[in-house]
Amino acid sequence: MDRSALQRGALGVDLRPGRALWLVAPVVLAALPFVADALGDASITTLATRIVILCIAAASLNLALGYGGMVSFGHAAFLGVGGYTVGMLYSHFVAGAPFLGFVPGTDQMLLTLPAAMIASGLAAAAIGALSLRTGGVQFIMITLAFAQMLFFLFVSLKAYGGDDGMIVRRRNALPFLDTRNDTTFYFVCLVLAAAWLGLLSRIVGSRFGLVLGGIRQSERRMAALGVPIYRYKLAAFVISGMGTGLAGALLGNFSRFVSPDMMHWTQSGELMIMVILGGVGTLMGPVLGAAALIGLETVLAGWTEHWQVVMGPLLVLIVLYLPRGLGSLVSRKAGGRHG
Amino acid sequence: MSLVVEQLLNGVQFGAMLFLLAAGLTLIFGIMGIINLAHGSLFMVGAYAAALTASKTGSFALAVPAGLGAAACAGVAVELLVMRRLYARDHLDQVLATFGLILFFNEMTVILFGRQPLFVQLPAALNVSVPVAPGVLYPVYRLLLIGLGLAVAGGLYLLINRTRLGMLVRAGATNREMVRALGVDIRLIYTAVFGLGALLAGLAGLLSGPLTSVQVGMGERILILAFVVVVIGGVGSVRGAFFGAMIVGMVDTLLRAFLPGLLRNVMAGSEADALGAGLSSMGVYFLMAAVLLARPKGLFVAHG
Numbered sequence: 165m166d167r168s169a170l171q172r173g174a175l176g177v178d179l180r181p182g183r184a185l186w187l188v189a190p191v192v193l194a195a196l197p198f199v200a201d202a203l204g205d206a207s208i209t210t211l212a213t214r215i216v217i218l219c220i221a222a223a224s225l226n227l228a229l230g231y232g233g234m235v236s237f238g239h240a241a242f243l244g245v246g247g248y249t250v251g252m253l254y255s256h257f258v259a260g261a262p263f264l265g266f267v268p269g270t271d272q273m274l275l276t277l278p279a280a281m282i283a284s285g286l287a288a289a290a291i292g293a294l295s296l297r298t299g300g301v302q303f304i305m306i307t308l309a310f311a312q313m314l315f316f317l318f319v320s321l322k323a324y325g326g327d328d329g330m331i332v333r334r335r336n337a338l339p340f341l342d343t344r345n346d347t348t349f350y351f352v353c354l355v356l357a358a359a360w361l362g363l364l365s366r367i368v369g370s371r372f373g374l375v376l377g378g379i380r381q382s383e384r385r386m387a388a389l390g391v392p393i394y395r396y397k398l399a400a401f402v403i404s405g406m407g408t409g410l411a412g413a414l415l416g417n418f419s420r421f422v423s424p425d426m427m428h429w430t431q432s433g434e435l436m437i438m439v440i441l442g443g444v445g446t447l448m449g450p451v452l453g454a455a456a457l458i459g460l461e462t463v464l465a466g467w468t469e470h471w472q473v474v475m476g477p478l479l480v481l482i483v484l485y486l487p488r489g490l491g492s493l494v495s496r497k498a499g500g501r502h503g
Numbered sequence: 504m505s506l507v508v509e510q511l512l513n514g515v516q517f518g519a520m521l522f523l524l525a526a527g528l529t530l531i532f533g534i535m536g537i538i539n540l541a542h543g544s545l546f547m548v549g550a551y552a553a554a555l556t557a558s559k560t561g562s563f564a565l566a567v568p569a570g571l572g573a574a575a576c577a578g579v580a581v582e583l584l585v586m587r588r589l590y591a592r593d594h595l596d597q598v599l600a601t602f603g604l605i606l607f608f609n610e611m612t613v614i615l616f617g618r619q620p621l622f623v624q625l626p627a628a629l630n631v632s633v634p635v636a637p638g639v640l641y642p643v644y645r646l647l648l649i650g651l652g653l654a655v656a657g658g659l660y661l662l663i664n665r666t667r668l669g670m671l672v673r674a675g676a677t678n679r680e681m682v683r684a685l686g687v688d689i690r691l692i693y694t695a696v697f698g699l700g701a702l703l704a705g706l707a708g709l710l711s712g713p714l715t716s717v718q719v720g721m722g723e724r725i726l727i728l729a730f731v732v733v734v735i736g737g738v739g740s741v742r743g744a745f746f747g748a749m750i751v752g753m754v755d756t757l758l759r760a761f762l763p764g765l766l767r768n769v770m771a772g773s774e775a776d777a778l779g780a781g782l783s784s785m786g787v788y789f790l791m792a793a794v795l796l797a798r799p800k801g802l803f804v805a806h807g
Contacts, residue, residue: 235595294792298799301538301594305734306795308727309788316788320781322774429727433602440599472610479603483596484588 185448193354197347206346210418213350215458216357217414222438222450223361224407229436230445231368232400233380237304238291238311239435242284242405244427246412248318249280251330251422258333273336273343273352277413284409285402287314292401296394311427318424329423336417343417353414360407365447367403376400408435441482443491452490505639510760511753512635516645518752519652523707524725525732525744526659527700533739534676535693537586538594540601542704542729543722544608545581549574549705551612554621554717563626570709571702578701582694590693605723612719620716648710655703656745663741672696676739728755731787735794737801746802751787758783 193212200208221243228234253276256262256269263269270276291310298306319327335343343349367373378386379393387393416422425431434457442453460478464471486492528542553570557563581604589597625644632640663669675682675689683689708722715721732751736743763779770778794802 229595294796298795301532301738302734302795302799302801304594305730306792309731309791309795312727312788313785313792316781316784319784320778322777326777430723433598436595437599437602440595444593444595470610470614472606473614476603476605476607476610479606480585480600483592483600483603484585487592487596 197350201347209346209350211458211462213346213353213418214415215455216350216353217411217418218435218438218454218458219451220357220360220414221408221411221435222442222454223364223447224404224411225435226439226444226446226450227364227367227407228401228404229439230449231373231380232376232397232404234296234397234401235304235436236295236307236401236404237429237432237436238307238309239404239408240427240429240431241291241311241314242288242408243412243415243431243435244314244318244422244424245284245287246280246409246414247416247422247426248324248412249283249409250276250336250413250416251332252324253279254332254334254336255324255330271334271336273338273417276336277356277410280409280413281406284412285406287409288402288405289398292398292405296397296401308429308432311432312429315424315427315429318427325423327424329421329425332416332420332422335420349418353418356410356414360410361447361451364407368447372396372399437479441479441489443489446489446491449489449491456490505636506760508636508639509641510757512641512645512649513760514753514756515749516648516652516752517756518749519649520707520711521725521729521732521752522652522745522748523655523703523710524729525736525748526655526741527703528729529733529736529739529741529744530672530696531700532733534672534696535586535590537589538597538601539586539700540598540726541581541604541608542700543724543726544605545574545578545701545704545722546708546711546725547608547612547717547719547722548577549708550712550717550721551616551621551708552705553709554623554712555616557623557712558621563629566623567709570712571705574705574708575698575702578704579694579698581701582697586697587690587693608722609719618719620718621712622716623712625713644713651706651710655706656741659741668692668695728787731791734801735791737803740801740803743801743803751790754790755783755787758786762786 196212197209200206200212221239225236225239228236228239252263253267253269254271256267257271259269261269270279291307295303295306295310318324324330335349337343338352341348341352343352368376375386375391375396378389379391379396383393412426415426438453438457439450440453441457442451443449460475461471464474468474482490524542524546528539531537531539531542549570552573553566556569557566560566585600585604589600629644629647630642632642633646635641635646661669663672671682671687671692675687675692679689707725711721711725728751732747733744734747735751736745736747759780762783763776766775766779766782769775
């Protein structure tokens with residue numbers, strides 16, 4: 165117990181790997197939109213916003229995948245549920261007709277974000293409750309199956325745009341803040357991401373997180389200790405789904421557009437890649453992974469139209485020579501999963 | 504009535520195609536413990552090599568060995584360069600590496616051959632229909648596909664259960680170290696199995712060329728269905744892959760063919776079509792979820 169308490173530090177954050185990073189990162193992130201303005205390149209802010217939002221999703225997936233050992237290939241479903249909650253509430257707000265006859269639409273972010281998290285949490289509870297009856301490769305595939313079902317369900321829902329998706333004409337509003345301003349929206353996302361990551365690190369360091377880690381290492385041993393494994397895993401899966409739903413809601417606001425593509429299996433794959441790329445089962449791994457993947461995509465795409473021909477072999481090389489992900493570059497001790 | 508027979512045969516034909524892909528996938532997974540997302544890329548390599556050979560030489564007979572050869576070569580190269588280093592690793596590392604391979608193969612194909620889909624003309628001898636039942640005509644090429652699928656299934660059964668190589672493969676799946684200790688070069692066997700899987704994927708690819716267009720990304724669309732087949736059938740079981748492929752092929756084809764029509768009886772035309780298309784695409788995944796909830800390891804559990 166005292167070892168984990170040592171690791172956590174004051175904010176419940178593991179301070180040891182790259183202490184300097186913790187001091188420099190907030191300054192850089194806060195200064196970023198102003199630097200972008202000074203350079204006259206507003207695309208930097210939107211790129212950073214996208215990275216920050218996907219950090220939330222990747223870190224949430226990592227709670228299930230890295231800490232809980234539940235390899236979900238269907239997390240894009242929760243991204244989509246979060247996004248569609250925003251989109252559907254907005255379209256009902258505009259039309260003035262309540263959803264299902266009793267849920268009024270809204271464009272208030274203080275309502276839509278919690279609604280998105282509740283909706284995706286419910287979806288995760290349903291999918292998790294069924295999927296967790298299997299394990300291993302079967303778990304990977306059954307989560308994929310449920311995500312694909314939702315994907316095709318939304319494709320066939322003509323009332324909400326079907327295949328084409330739906331446009332959210334205006335970003336959800338916040339009191340006292342103008343979310344239509346890209347810089348303001350960036351800071352909203354940044355604060356939410358920091359809060360969510362802080363919460364995740366508290367969860368990982370708590371008794372709940374330790375039990376979850378124990379289950380990942382040996383289910384049988386934890387069962388022998390009298391731990392209700394299924395309930396712990398389901399709880400972690402639901403929290404993970406809620407975080408991904410939050411990211412989906414922000415993504416819908418950010419691009420002012422939601423479509424079934426948000427829950428396509430390639431999106432699930434991309435979230436997984438971010439986590440693996442950065443380092444499975446580490447707090448900062450998914451953050452690094454999301455930043456690296458989207459950053460590399462953007463840089464390579466600016467360099468050549470055929471950027472994937474460079475990206476592909478690069479990923480292979482990273483797997484072969486950095487088995488613990490990019491996080492191991494920052495700190496040799498980053499491997500919580502292997503430690 | 505004739506429509507039902509035709510769609511049933513279409514289902515079997517699609518199942519045969521899925522089996523060719525799923526057989527390689529399940530062998531590679533069951534025996535080497537590798538999740539190979541790039542299997543769909545090998546399917547695409549086979550399809551492209553055959554389509555290009557056919558269009559350059561005008562000979563379908565030359566296109567067949569070209570597609571098989573290209574897919575097998577690509578498969579062996581992938582095994583030697585990448586997969587060989589990943590056997591001892593986590594499944595997650597394999598997912599990341601093979602995802603990288605997909606990006607590479609897809610974009611390389613775009614660079615070499617462009618984004619325009621290719622179309623393959625069937626030779627005149629195969630481009631005919633024959634009566635399969637009173638009043639029902641069915642294309643001879645699709646019948647050929649069904650026959651090939653069955654032949655490959657039989658051949659694989661014999662190879663795995665009746666030959667020395669098959670015995671070593673089964674032994675290697677059960678206990679790799681023991682087989683190695685007995686003086687067998689297990690790495691060579693792994694390369695051979697991977698090459699065989701690639702060959703079958705290439706066969707599926709080159710055969711599907713004349714039925715659909717040959718284009719970038721064709722591999723991933725069918726790969727997910729092949730994974731569904733593998734999981735329904737039971738990972739590592741070739742027999743399971745065969746029955747899984749038939750079930751998935753049949754369910755997918757029949758739902759697509761008949762569900763929109765049935766829905767149109769209860770709702771407006773365009774909505775019925777959209778909902779029908781959505782529901783029939785969901786059907787296969789619904790089936791997989793149901794199978795896994797009833798039998799978490801799939802229908803046929805491999806016995807090594």
